[in-house]
Amino acid sequence: MGDAGLSEAEKTFILHSVQDDFREDGRGNEDFRHMELETSLISNTNGSARVRLANTDVLVGVKVQLTPVDPERPEVGRLEFFIDCSANATPAFEGRGGEELGSEISAMLTRAYAFPGAVDFHSLCVLPGQQCWLLYVDVLLLECGGNLFDAVSIAVKAALFNLKIPNVTMTKDEGGVELDLSDDPFDFKRLDVSGAPIIITVNKIGHYHVVDASEKEEECSLARLMLGVTEKGTITAMRKEGSGSLDPNSISDMMEVNTRFLCLPGI
Amino acid sequence: MPLDTRRLTGPESSQSPYNFAPVNKLDLTQLDKRPDGRSIKKLRPLFLRTNVVSQARGSSYIEMNETKVICAVYGPREVLRREDFSLKGQLTCDFKFTTFSCRQRRQYQQDSQEKDLSVLVLEALEPAVCLHKYPKSQINIFITVLQHDGSALSAAITCASVALASAGIEMYDLVVASSAAICGSVTLIDPTAQEEDALLKATVKPDNNAGSVTVAFLPSLSQVSAISSDGELSFEILNKSMQECVANCQKLYPVLEHTLVKHQQELEAGRS
Amino acid sequence: MSVDIRLASSRPAGADLYHGENPGNIVTPGDIITADTGFMRGHGTYMDDECLHASVAGTVERVNKLISVRPLKTRYNGEIGDVVIGRIRELAQKRWKVETHSRMDSVLMLSSVNLPGGELRRRSEEDEKMMRHYLKEGDLISAEVQNVMSDGCLSLHTRSLKYGKLGQGSLVCVSPSLVLRRKTHFHNLPIGASIILGNNGYIWISPTVQDKSEESGGYETNLQPVSKSDREVIARLRNCVLALAECKMLLFDTCIIYTYEASLKYPVKDLLKPEVVVEVVDLVRQRLELEGS
Numbered sequence: 001m002g003d004a005g006l007s008e009a010e011k012t013f014i015l016h017s018v019q020d021d022f023r024e025d026g027r028g029n030e031d032f033r034h035m036e037l038e039t040s041l042i043s044n045t046n047g048s049a050r051v052r053l054a055n056t057d058v059l060v061g062v063k064v065q066l067t068p069v070d071p072e073r074p075e076v077g078r079l080e081f082f083i084d085c086s087a088n089a090t091p092a093f094e095g096r097g098g099e100e101l102g103s104e105i106s107a108m109l110t111r112a113y114a115f116p117g118a119v120d121f122h123s124l125c126v127l128p129g130q131q132c133w134l135l136y137v138d139v140l141l142l143e144c145g146g147n148l149f150d151a152v153s154i155a156v157k158a159a160l161f162n163l164k165i166p167n168v169t170m171t172k173d174e175g176g177v178e179l180d181l182s183d184d185p186f187d188f189k190r191l192d193v194s195g196a197p198i199i200i201t202v203n204k205i206g207h208y209h210v211v212d213a214s215e216k217e218e219e220c221s222l223a224r225l226m227l228g229v230t231e232k233g234t235i236t237a238m239r240k241e242g243s244g245s246l247d248p249n250s251i252s253d254m255m256e257v258n259t260r261f262l263c264l265p266g267i
Numbered sequence: 268m269p270l271d272t273r274r275l276t277g278p279e280s281s282q283s284p285y286n287f288a289p290v291n292k293l294d295l296t297q298l299d300k301r302p303d304g305r306s307i308k309k310l311r312p313l314f315l316r317t318n319v320v321s322q323a324r325g326s327s328y329i330e331m332n333e334t335k336v337i338c339a340v341y342g343p344r345e346v347l348r349r350e351d352f353s354l355k356g357q358l359t360c361d362f363k364f365t366t367f368s369c370r371q372r373r374q375y376q377q378d379s380q381e382k383d384l385s386v387l388v389l390e391a392l393e394p395a396v397c398l399h400k401y402p403k404s405q406i407n408i409f410i411t412v413l414q415h416d417g418s419a420l421s422a423a424i425t426c427a428s429v430a431l432a433s434a435g436i437e438m439y440d441l442v443v444a445s446s447a448a449i450c451g452s453v454t455l456i457d458p459t460a461q462e463e464d465a466l467l468k469a470t471v472k473p474d475n476n477a478g479s480v481t482v483a484f485l486p487s488l489s490q491v492s493a494i495s496s497d498g499e500l501s502f503e504i505l506n507k508s509m510q511e512c513v514a515n516c517q518k519l520y521p522v523l524e525h526t527l528v529k530h531q532q533e534l535e536a537g538r539s
Numbered sequence: 540m541s542v543d544i545r546l547a548s549s550r551p552a553g554a555d556l557y558h559g560e561n562p563g564n565i566v567t568p569g570d571i572i573t574a575d576t577g578f579m580r581g582h583g584t585y586m587d588d589e590c591l592h593a594s595v596a597g598t599v600e601r602v603n604k605l606i607s608v609r610p611l612k613t614r615y616n617g618e619i620g621d622v623v624i625g626r627i628r629e630l631a632q633k634r635w636k637v638e639t640h641s642r643m644d645s646v647l648m649l650s651s652v653n654l655p656g657g658e659l660r661r662r663s664e665e666d667e668k669m670m671r672h673y674l675k676e677g678d679l680i681s682a683e684v685q686n687v688m689s690d691g692c693l694s695l696h697t698r699s700l701k702y703g704k705l706g707q708g709s710l711v712c713v714s715p716s717l718v719l720r721r722k723t724h725f726h727n728l729p730i731g732a733s734i735i736l737g738n739n740g741y742i743w744i745s746p747t748v749q750d751k752s753e754e755s756g757g758y759e760t761n762l763q764p765v766s767k768s769d770r771e772v773i774a775r776l777r778n779c780v781l782a783l784a785e786c787k788m789l790l791f792d793t794c795i796i797y798t799y800e801a802s803l804k805y806p807v808k809d810l811l812k813p814e815v816v817v818e819v820v821d822l823v824r825q826r827l828e829l830e831g832s
Binding site: 006007008009010012013016017019020022023024025026027028031032033034035036037038040052095154 | 542543544545546547548626669674677678679705706707708709710745760761762764765767770771773777778806807808810811812813
Binding site: 071072103104105106110111114115116117223225230233234235236237238239240241242243244245246247 | 282283286287314371379380382383387390393394395398476478480485488489490491492493494495496497498499500501502505
């Protein structure tokens with residue numbers, strides 16, 4: 001569709017609408033669009049979720065794999081994020097077109113999940129010093145309608161919540177330890193995701209701060225602040241994006257807006 | 268991943284000998300005694316020099332004790348691909364740790380962390396450069412970390428902004444960056460790699476703050492051009508350390524100015 | 540602040556929204572429409588083995604001897620006289636290229652626009668240089684289809700004061716087949732907003748302007764803030780149009796006003812929720828059926 005490049009007047013219209021705290025679709029500056037969440041929808045994954053936020057559609061599948069531990073951190077399991085910007089979403093993602101966006105999102109997720117309390121990394125370790133679970137979190141963007149980062153992070157958290165890790169029994173052999181994977185589909189454990197963060201993006205439009213911006217609104221904003229927040233109110237990653245710069249005070253304001261959404265992480 | 272066969276690759280699985288050596292653990296309870304003898308609020312001495320790569324349009328070198336970064340700027344030059352055409356200039360940034368810069372050997376290919384840092388540096392510099400003055404052209408920034416001992420991102424941003432200025436690129440302001448590491452209620456200014464590592468890997472109590480923050484600041488305009496944080500931090504602590512970083516950026520600003528003035532004087536002297 | 544998250548399993552079970560009359564003969568590509576050779580081959584059909592086959596999925600339409608298949612979802616196929624909304628994409632020699640949801644970019648010639656200073660003005664070289672001053676990339680215009688070229692490219696004109704550059708307002712994009720062809724596509728609704736239902740599926744909602752000054756030729760846009768009450772009407776209309784489009788209802792002025800009236804009991808932002816959409820559109824449908832339109 002012809003969304004690329006808004007006219008001067010349309011931008012002004014959006015700018016003023018944010019000033020009035022009454023946006024193009026009737027939302028206030030701090031309202032989210034309608035969101036739909038679905039879990040357990042792909043049988044070949046260990047956990048999956050899909051989030052649809054207005055036109056933004058994100059599908060996440062988590063697969064677990066046993067792997068030798070990282071020699072630097074032998075007591076914990078690992079998380080790995082991969083974002084696939086499908087050309088289904090927009091032809092602009094074709095070939096390597098979506099790579100940059102994908103690596104940006106995965107970098108932000110990696111950082112947001114890089115603190116010890118995100119998930120119980122110790123429970124992901126099967127045999128300290130030898131084997132641990134590696135969780136491959138694969139995100140597929142099906143449709144882009146603004147506010148990708150937030151939608152992706154919510155879908156990731158839901159998929160981790162939905163994750164079923166098969167139980168492993170260990171038997172000691174003379175050659176070493178043998179790992180036996182349970183083949184009973186009901187013999188699994190869940191991952192505690194109460195500490196897992198989600199990302200909230202605050203866009204600066206004019207002098208006001210807006211959450212869950214639509215594509216049009218994102219075009220009007222020069223700078224945005226993305227924060228990984230947890231239910232407890234801590235901030236696990238912060239990043240400024242966009243070509244504009246920000247006043248230190250407005251950063252604090254934006255952070256405050258963010259912290260008001262702390263109720264969100266509890267799904 | 269395509270491998271360059273001309274390069275010498277190590278065995279498929281190998282480990283760094285440092286994994287077996289006893290780690291010189293930082294005592295997280297006694298942070299006011301820093302290993303290099305600084306107080307917690309003290310910045311490392313900064314050495315800055317321009318014109319280090321003679322063939323580049325502009326270049327600079329920064330040294331903060333053991334952190335050493337070199338940066339070269341090429342361009343503005345024409346954008347080759349027509350589809351990239353735009354009336355604003357483009358800025359590109361390539362951030363690379365040398366393979367020998369860290370404790371662990373790094374790969375010569377850019378990994379995801381380096382890509383992430385490239386984007387961060389770019390976003391820190393973009394607001395400062397008058398890109399509308401360079402239509403249809405691109406400016407390339409290449410940053411190489413020669414030796415990494417913490418705060419590489421802030422060193423790189425500062426270094427790149429001086430390199431841009433020495434290349435004669437029109438800018439609204441210089442960009443100064445500064446970082447801090449946070450552990451509990453203690454904020455360590457300008458952390459070393461040892462301190463950064465200790466904090467990121469520390470399994471502190473869940474409600475404790477542990478992490479780091481980097482702020483890039485435009486001192487004359489008093490605007491923050493980039494901010495990034497890692498680790499789990501509370502809102503108040505993050506806010507406080509951000510203010511501290513901003514204050515430190517202001518402290519560093521004269522050093523940058525001085526370097527550039529000296530650079531200009533050298534050029535004048537060469538001309539006469 | 541408000542956040543509305545729900546599970547997909549709680550989606551209102553009303554997926555079968557179609558209540559209308561029998562849509563007629565629906566065919567899929569390859570279906571034989573008729574073996575009778577007395578018919579003429581129209582759009583969306585092809586001849587093979589002396590039978591007429593459909594080449595698109597859609598409904599069969601027959602005008603005398605001409606059989607054509609009208610696809611349900613399509614890009615916009617322009618016809619002379621259509622009102623369209625478009626966005627300027629590119630400036631070229633003496634013409635603007637306009638995106639109109641058509642197969643190809645449409646063309647707006649410099650000679651088919653009104654320039655400031657009246658209709659009879661000669662177009663000089665100066666004007667060619669000033670083209671970006673009148674309309675630049677990203678600007679929205681309303682226009683009429685002047686001609687359809689042999690390759691399907693549309694040539695537009697704005698040689699009437701009702702056409703031209705659009706100012707502040709909200710653009711909604713729906714499927715072109717949802718816009719009902721009417722005598723007029725410009726409506727000044729009594730509720731205080733104007734709506735242009737472009738035949739190409741682009742719908743423009745804006746505050747009503749009283750007098751369009753002839754002096755500037757309509758190229759100066761008013762950048763003064765829109766009042767909050769106007770803004771509310773525009774936002775509500777926007778959501779109503781989207782709601783109707785979501786339920787695949789044909790769009791025309793009466794049904795939009797009915798939807799607007801039916802939606803008044805909800806705050807504007809509630810119209811984003813699916814169950815409210817279904818309810819409001821159901822009310823409108825019943826009212827339209829009652830009136831037999």
